[in-house]
Amino acid sequence: MPQVAARPQYPTDHPSVPVRFAVGERVRVRKTYPLGHIRTPYYIRGHSGVIERYCGNFPVPEELAQMRSGLPAQPLYRVRFLQREVWPDYHGRADDVIEVEIFQHWLEAVKT
């Protein structure tokens, strides 16, 4: 059972959207390709992983890049992905992982 992401590692006082995901919850990165300055790497889009921690609420980088406020802030998570699921020909251990910071608006819940 996922634990509840009770508190962020780095609290901020930005006006923010509500926190949707709990630590341990399974999420998928949206597979979408908008233009502009994006902090979600291509290689991780469409892959699913598990919330490792809730970092805090931060202004949206796509908005900041357009000289806007980036508010309301979005929760930022560290998401843990199995390397073998990201790279089908991965050569290391089956439990090797890659952890990536992903903003909430890039994540969707995975029905389990």
Added chain:
Amino acid sequence: MSQRGKQDELGEYRPLSYFQLMEVSLRELLVEKGIVSDAEVQATLEDMRARGPDTGARVVARAWVDADFKARLLENGTRACEAFGLDVPALRLVVVENTPQVHNVIVCTLCSCYPRMLLGLPPDWYKSSHYRSRVVREPRAVLAEFGLRLPDAVQLRVHDSTADMRYLVLPMRPAGTAGWSEARLASIVTRDCMIGVAVPESSGSE
């Protein structure tokens, strides 16, 4: 090296590269518009040049000798560094701990995010597209090229610094360092150990 130094001293003319020209243009515009002053730019450059991996090494050495500090560092890296007396503006630090079961390595695939407040400026290879693309795709091969052959029994965690957090690897204290002073311990903690492409060696110190 000395040849090069001499040429620089004589003021050898080199046209600005594209990115140098961009930097000068942007900086002059910001100064002209009163957003920053020349003095602030200079002070920031001096501050960045003064920062180096010795600061990070002191943090690691303290964590090796003080279990409470280590616990606080893993809980909230920034607060622990501040309590340690370090000035780490704008840093939100995530410290990831190497154990006999887990090895960690840091990358920024999108640009060159790096814990500059603790390690100074990143090395050129950290910013190269080769490192950035390969260390996520085939991290064990990349570590082997750095001379670090990770045993099959060890799980590897790659950390991609894509947003607001910055990462520091807390390496394992090597055997053969019992009774060492904190300063001597810090002397074997290299920059590469804190990125995760190397591990500290006790034989590296006298």
